[in-house]
Amino acid sequence: MRRKIWFPLVFIVLVAVGGLGATLISGNSPELGLDLQGGVSVVLEPTSDASGDALGQAVDIIRDRVDALGVAEPEITRQGDAIVVQLPGVKNRDRALELVGQTAELRFRPVLQDLTGSEVAPPDESESTTTTTAEGAATTTTTAGGSTTTTTAADDAAAGLPLGESAGAAQEPTTTTTAPPPTTTTAPGAPAEGAPVPLTSRQDDTADATVTLPGKDDEGVFQLGPTLATGQIVSSARAEIPQGQWLVALSMKGGADGIDTFNEIAAQCNPPSAVCPTGRLAIVLDSVVQSAPTINEPSYSKDDITISGSFGEDEAKDLALVLRYGSLPVELERQSVQTVSASLGEDSLRAGIIAGLVGLGLVALYMLIYYRALGLVMIVGVGISGALLFAIVSWMGETRGLALTLAGVTGIIVSIGVTVDSYVVFFERLKDEVKAGRTLRTSTERAFKRAFRTILAANISSFLGAAILWWLTVGSVRGFAFFLGLSTVLDVIVAWLFTRPVVMLLSRNRFFTDMPGFGVARGLASGQPAARQTAPAPGAGR
């Protein structure tokens, strides 16, 4: 019997103290959500129905992109159909937003005409029937052709023009020795036409349409043919600087879904054909031409494709990123953006913690006054719950990237109330039993059994609520639900492993039961020392 009491008690105390100790020693602390430390949160949703697999893949790709940005501890999760990207403490916010936002399909389109320099009319986004125009011009101008053309691009390079550069170059060190050195080609802008060229709106930018799209940073305008391939054919891409000049080295996937497709395109562009009259292949992402290099070879080997030109380091790296991760299997749309400055986050955290501590203090005081020594049991019990919670949250922050958000902090504060409720239920039941004339000792076990039923029922319904919230909602509601649910589970565990044995032990100790003014008996309003039989209640009021 004794062992039965002591074992769970020692166990839970050891676990709590051990967990807390290990957490503190290893320097872990709960990972703060971005509303507590500042940062950006973006919610993305597919524009059309997407399979779970596709979304999962999209999450992976976005994660890679964000990782490549060097954001510390980003959190990218799928919540239902939505993808939530949290970038706590991100430095270069706009760049991050832009990269995360670039979620559309990466498309390779032939350049029909380089309209750079032409006057441009912005697309009329409201009219989805806007048709792509200037088709007549499709076959007229060919500005850059030839397989090994080299034109100067110095001017463009100086201007940092990201799309004037370009050139595909193939080096096949093992097979042929005829590979030309990387070359630079610049397609000078097509002569301006009289009327402004209308740009294709985003919703009209479908894969099979002929479109007119702007270059990156609004530099240049291109008329492009139907999509020849998507980013799926790319297996990897990286920025390199082999000879003092940044370039992007590409690898294609093997087989029909990779290099074969690419070579078909290359054959059409070199020499230029009707499909690809300019010999240039545009890399289009999100209705923006990222780059439009000239294809210099009719055929490439899959690991030996480079795009060179007047790249700066950032441009080369961005292009590599886009090529590597540009192609998401679904089109995503930014649904919500939230940015929180670091100072605001800190203030909220401090306020939340202090409010929580004050609340806890008040509850403790109330319980002490009301239940006397049993109030102490509650305080220690809540302390144990707290230690376990802290250890679990820290641990999950470390291993699962679980972040403590303001909603989570609120969930925890709210759960103080729920946790204490369980003690109240137990102590009131104990009071009933003692009033019924039982000794405190005999009452404890009975009272706990009955009270535990109530606690369990109530906690199960709370947990049910938390679980449903977690399942069916997104964003901050989820964080809240998680912490509420976690505290519910801890509440039941602590009630069984800690409260029960402790109260049983205390009830056997006369020092605690009979201590004048503070003893358990006093707290339970049994008019006389608990060990003695008593009448239900002392009579005579004031």
Next chain:
Amino acid sequence: MTDKTAATEAVTTDDGSGDGATAPKVKRRSIWTRLYHGETNFDFVGRRKLWFTISLVAVLIGIGSLVTRGLNLGIDFEGGVVWEVPAGDASVADARNAVDQFGLAGATIQELESDEGVELRVEAEPVSADTSDEVTAALADLTGSSVDNVSLTSVGPSWGEEISEKAIRALVVFLVLVTIYIALRFELRMAIPTLVALVHDVLITVGVYAVTQLEVTPPTVIAVLTILGYSIYDGIVVFDKVDENTRLVSSTGGLSYGGMVNVSLNQALMRSLNTTITALLPVGSLLIVGSWIMGAVVLQEFAIALLIGLFSGAYSSLFIASPLLAWLKEREPRYRDIKRRIDARGGEAAAVAAAVAAGSTVLGSGPSHQPAKTGAAAGTAEDTRVVTPAGRAIPPRPRKKTKRGGR
């Protein structure tokens, strides 16, 4: 709280003379003492028409306001963009000029005082991601701060709808599951009042938001959903007691179902109050310390709804759910007959009083169909102790004359 302390103090001083408590005496005790000992005798069930009317009026006012004025929904539900930036030297008019060029003529622009000086807040209808980035840059330019200091919150219109939809779906699923759970754990007739009480609490909270036109934000929704948890916790504590006391209902015992529910409510009253108080303290602290004193506005969004819901939850479990349960149960033939017989005999007031006076003594050990033997005025402790062993599987151990002498 101080009152309660006073009450307990009073009991201490009475220690010596405490043995002779009898039912009639109960009436002379202070309300706090009776409350403390679960010996109050409020008529929760009998005056149910009054409570229902009060709630109905409150709910109707809320619904009326909801229909006529609607809720003051935040941008998270309606969609929109908010920029906040340290104002620097820029004025509202400057900001207006800056954003007008992006076609945001309808934007609301305010100056907000914060700890770190004046902030400009621009709120506008939803715009495209590109435009919002451009406005961010323009505002940063205008105020001379870096782009990263501009806090941007943007919510697409469909997203807001989706959030609301999800919340409502979560609410419905929650209600259904809880109904099932309670029906299994207790019985279906208990699930219905719980459900009614839940809907009541949600309606009251929403009603308060409609009347006061406080802004509804995602934290508000979270809070409302949490209230459900609380409300159920409260309800279960009470119903657990009712469930346990059900066997007291008998015509010979003089207790109808309604009377029994009333007894149970009075017994569980302190428990309900305590759970509510201990839940209110942290939430109140969230509102007063966190939000008002320390200025973390977000906390207020949680706390106000929680506070309203807590009060409503405590009220509804006592005044709505339980009387409703009694009413439902007394429609069952068995309990109706009991009620009729008792009424024929002149009511159950005495039995209720006795049961309350006997306190949880009888009921707590949950035995018998005959607690009322403790009878009209004779509900002394000794009596009940005699009765108990006749009861259930776990009779109290006969440790009457204990080893410990005490004082």
